[in-house]
Amino acid sequence: MPPTEATRIVFPQIRRAEWERVPLPSPEQLGPTEVLVRAACTLVSAGTELAIYSGAHIGYTIPGARYPRLPFHPGYAFAGTIEATGSAATGLRPGDRVRGSLLHQDWAVADTSRHRLGRLPDDVSFEQGCLARLASISMQGVRLAQVRLGDRVAVFGQGLIGQFARQLAALDGAAVTVAVDLFDVRLELARRHGATHAINPARDDVAASIAAATDGQGVDVAIEATGHPPVINDALRAAATLGRVVLLGSPRGRVEIDPYSDIHRKGVSLIGAHAGTAAGAPNAYHRWTTGEHERIAVELMRQGRLHTDGIISHRIPASQALGIFDALVDRPQDHLGVVINWS
Secondary structure, eight states: OOSSEEEEEEETTTTEEEEEEEEOOOOOGGOOTTTEEEEEEEEOTTTHHHHHHOOOGGTHHHHHHHHSSBBBOOOOOOOEEEEEEEEEEEEETOOEEEEESOOOOOOEEETTTSSSSEEETTTSHHHHHHHHHHHHHHHHHHHHHHHTOOEEEEEOOOSHHHHHHHHHHHHHTEEEEEEOSOOOOHHHHHHTTTTTTTTTTSSHOOOOOHHHTTTTTTTEEEEEEEOOOOOOOHHHHHHHHHHEEEEEOOOOOOOOHHIIIIITTOEEEEEEEGGGGGGGGGOOSOOBBBBHHHHHHHHHHHHHHSOTTTEEEEEGGGGGGHHHHHHHHHHHGGEEEEEEEOO
């Protein structure tokens, strides 16, 4: 029998994480379109979630911003098993393995009229189901970049979003994919997953290294996936004539750029790729919703074409979950993908 309460994580204030108990309906009390899901694992977002936890989120400094607000309930990459369904929750049944955008909690009630829940094939793990949410964000950025066969692509930042963005660019036909990151362990993983070049700005001259990798032409596509505003300048300078620069990581502040030299004179296109720019509903002209991107990510993982081995660096039991947020803020070099195990 399911418990009468669920346990979830809450940020009551900046740099504080606590447990919170919330009532859980019995299977008989579910609404017609609701399902009861038991969590297997959730994935910690080292971008948005950590920025909200640490106080670095840009929304804290924008006058009148309505997001984020404290207390905040983190989590949006969840995988688990359906335990019970309402009478109108069609297409889902108890025992189905699913992924969705739910919070960090051990049990959840999801309204299928509002929450996306996608089935997981038997040969796709719960961890991969969680990773599909992050991969869908990367996919939106790569799609907006319009990568073409033979393109040269540089991805600045090799966290989860950057790792997937570089792989997806290669799947779209990029002939040269350059991984840029300050941490060698991430560069080594990118190399293992197909990066043709790896650059560490701590010791390498980024501009010279990209010039060497592209016969002095620069890259057709530069994807900024760190959210660190000064890196935007590196991405702009790396772009070739008529290149595209994609801001995939949410910038955490302001930056001064040289619009003449780095954008205007070269004819560079600067593209914002917030996850919210994906289509809200599919139509005949554009079917690429977030849900469709997640479905494609799962299928590419199932086929072994979108690599996830080595992406998860830490698997944390739920009993230790509250401490992982400080660890991620204080020692980002020690972590990549962090999964909370609820079983």
